[in-house]
Amino acid sequence: MDFWRVPLDIDAIQVPRGIVTIFEDRCKGCGYCITFCPRHVLNLASRFNVKGYHPPEVIRADDCVNCRFCEIICPEFAIYSTEASPDSPASVPCSCDTIKET
Amino acid sequence: MADHLKKAGNKQVHPLDDMVRRDRMPHIWCPGCGIGTVFSACLTAIKSSGIDLDKVVMVSGIGCSGRAAGYTNLDSFHTTHGRAIPFATGVKLANPELKVIVFSGDGDLFAIGGNHFIHAARRNIDITVVCVNNLNYGMTGGQAAATTPEGSLTTTTPLGNPERPFNLPLLAYAAGAAYVARWTMLHIQDLTESIKEAMVKPGFAFIEALSPCPVNYGRRNKEKPLDTLTMYRDKTIIKNGASPLELDVDSRKSIILGKFVDIQKPTFFELYEKIYRPAE
Ligand SMILES: Cc1ncc(C[n+]2csc(CCOP(=O)(O)OP(=O)(O)O)c2C)c(N)n1
Ligand code: SF4
Ligand code: SF4
Ligand code: SF4
Ligand SMILES: [Mg+2]
Numbered sequence: 001m002d003f004w005r006v007p008l009d010i011d012a013i014q015v016p017r018g019i020v021t022i023f024e025d026r027c028k029g030c031g032y033c034i035t036f037c038p039r040h041v042l043n044l045a046s047r048f049n050v051k052g053y054h055p056p057e058v059i060r061a062d063d064c065v066n067c068r069f070c071e072i073i074c075p076e077f078a079i080y081s082t083e084a085s086p087d088s089p090a091s092v093p094c095s096c097d098t099i100k101e102t
Numbered sequence: 103m104a105d106h107l108k109k110a111g112n113k114q115v116h117p118l119d120d121m122v123r124r125d126r127m128p129h130i131w132c133p134g135c136g137i138g139t140v141f142s143a144c145l146t147a148i149k150s151s152g153i154d155l156d157k158v159v160m161v162s163g164i165g166c167s168g169r170a171a172g173y174t175n176l177d178s179f180h181t182t183h184g185r186a187i188p189f190a191t192g193v194k195l196a197n198p199e200l201k202v203i204v205f206s207g208d209g210d211l212f213a214i215g216g217n218h219f220i221h222a223a224r225r226n227i228d229i230t231v232v233c234v235n236n237l238n239y240g241m242t243g244g245q246a247a248a249t250t251p252e253g254s255l256t257t258t259t260p261l262g263n264p265e266r267p268f269n270l271p272l273l274a275y276a277a278g279a280a281y282v283a284r285w286t287m288l289h290i291q292d293l294t295e296s297i298k299e300a301m302v303k304p305g306f307a308f309i310e311a312l313s314p315c316p317v318n319y320g321r322r323n324k325e326k327p328l329d330t331l332t333m334y335r336d337k338t339i340i341k342n343g344a345s346p347l348e349l350d351v352d353s354r355k356s357i358i359l360g361k362f363v364d365i366q367k368p369t370f371f372e373l374y375e376k377i378y379r380p381a382e
Contacts, residue, residue: 023116028133035328036288053133072146072290075131075138077116 018066018081020058026078029053033070033079039063042070121145121175129173131166134320134327136287136313140234141170143290143311144205147297148176158201161190163215166241166315167207167234184215187222190229198228198371201301208235208249212268216248223277223306225370230300230307233270236315237351244318251353255322270310272346275363280305282363284349286312286334289359296361304369312357 007013020041027049034042034056041064045057056079058064064081071080122145131137148158155176162171164183171178181189190202204211211219211233222229238256239245246256246263249270253262274282281300285293293311300307314320314330325333334357342360349358368376 026128028128030134030327032134032139032327032331035331051128069290071117072142072294073139073288075135075142076128077118077122077138077142080116 016066017062017084018064018068019084020061020064020070020079020081022056022058023078024055025050026076027051027053027055028076028078029055030075031056032073032075036073037070038067039065118142118145118149121149123173123175126173130169132317134314134316135166135240136236136311136315136330137167137170137234139287139290140167140232140293140311140313141173141205143287143294144170144203144232144297145174147294147301148203150294151298151301153201153301157199158203159190159193161186161193161202161204161206163206163210164241165207165210165239167205167236168210168241170205184210184213184218186210187215187218187227187229187231191218191222191227194227194229195371202229203297203301204229204231206231206233207240208233208237208270209239209247212270212273213239213248220273220277223274223279223308226278226280226306226367228304228306228369228371230297230309232297232309232311234313235270235310236313236319237267238315238319240315240318244315244322249351251351253353254319256319257322267351269346269350271308271349271362274308275346278306279308279363280365280367281307281309281361282346283308283361284310284312284357284359286338286357286359287314288331288334289338289340292340292359299361299364303364305365305367306369312351 041060042056043059044054049055066081066083068081158176160171160174160176160178162168162180163186171180186204186206190204194202235249237250238247244256245258249267250263252266271282271284283296296309314327316327338357338359340359344358
């Protein structure tokens with residue numbers, strides 16, 4: 001995490017975790033979700049979707065904090081995030097889904 | 103596959119899919135256009151306001167921004183160019199129970215529709231007006247608008263715009279609006295909160311949402327979509343309660359965002375009832 005100093009209570013803080021779902025074929029490849037994700041969870045995929053754009057893909061699923069910024073900035077209703085169940089152990093990576101649907 | 107998807111029986115549901123006419127998707131807005139983000143903020147605001155969705159009406163004029171009314175599942179009207187506000191006024195006065203939101207562009211609301219705007223604000227008609235300000239006429243090919251900053255390049259000002267643009271919050275304030283705010287499409291949470299606040303507040307509310315039009319405005323002014331968003335992040339100052347006089351949009355200065363006006367005063371309908379239908 002990019003802290004300018006390590007918070008004293010870092011061990012006590014429970015950071016929420018999110019699961020990102022991407023509707024790949026709705027995407028128009030603006031890249032806003034990728035650029036403005038505060039945890040750099042997303043990356044531009046090298047593949048094309050049905051519309052011929054490069055959609056985002058999840059590269060750091062574990063780091064998603066469910067802030068939902070990708071969801072609210074997306075002009076295409078193509079990505080959203082939900083909270084990962086709190087009892088899933090921290091060491092298990094959150095699963096992320098890419099959905100084929102227009 | 104995650105549990106929430108299995109539960110939905112594999113039928114994918116984006117949290118806003120119920121507010122959108124999926125059969126009309128994909129929308130016409132270009133890659134990197136900010137209208138979709140402002141539209142989505144609007145839908146979130148309406149959904150989370152607690153207002154009965156059967157009592158909400160969205161009205162748009164003509165333009166790329168004006169397409170919004172046709173994309174929502176709410177009752178909506180896509181009116182003629184510049185006439186979203188008079189149409190919304192009629193809806194509100196015919197059925198004052200309805201919550202009426204106008205979603206349209208800067209050209210539609212402030213060039214051809216400018217007179218309607220000032221008079222609706224003066225009368226304090228109880229509607230909420232969200233203006234997607236992309237600094238030009240996007241739909242028709244990027245002509246200069248009443249909001250185009252001085253010096254900007256457009257199809258009709260190839261050497262730079264010699265005109266000064268409207269300061270929209272000042273115009274709304276001077277005309278009598280009860281609520282005035284300005285955000286950009288990058289300040290999504292603030293924008294959403296403002297729209298929600300404006301929807302539940304009685305009186306004429308105006309919210310300006312600065313938004314990129316990369317295809318027409320951006321391209322001519324050497325701004326890639328991400329450059330515009332970076333500018334929204336780095337060259338804006340949030341100053342709630344700022345004097346409307348200092349809110350001009352000028353590329354040489356930072357743009358001031360925030361809520362500038364939030365006052366209580368009788369609406370047109372209240373005054374009309376008092377005078378023409380006084381209680382016995
Ligand atoms: C009476 C009339 N005059 C002119 C036009 C052409 N026209 C269509 S959209 C538009 C401008 C829209 O600009 P704005 O409201 O800023 O919307 P944007 O496309 O930028 O979102 C104009 C002049 C029209 N459709 N009808
Ligand atoms: S929810 Fe937040 S942290 Fe997770 S991918 Fe989206 S923007 Fe990044
Ligand atoms: S914000 Fe939406 S449209 Fe833009 S790249 Fe991300 S998923 Fe695609
Ligand atoms: S022309 Fe401009 S305003 Fe219209 S959809 Fe394209 S980017 Fe958006
Ligand atoms: Mg415009």
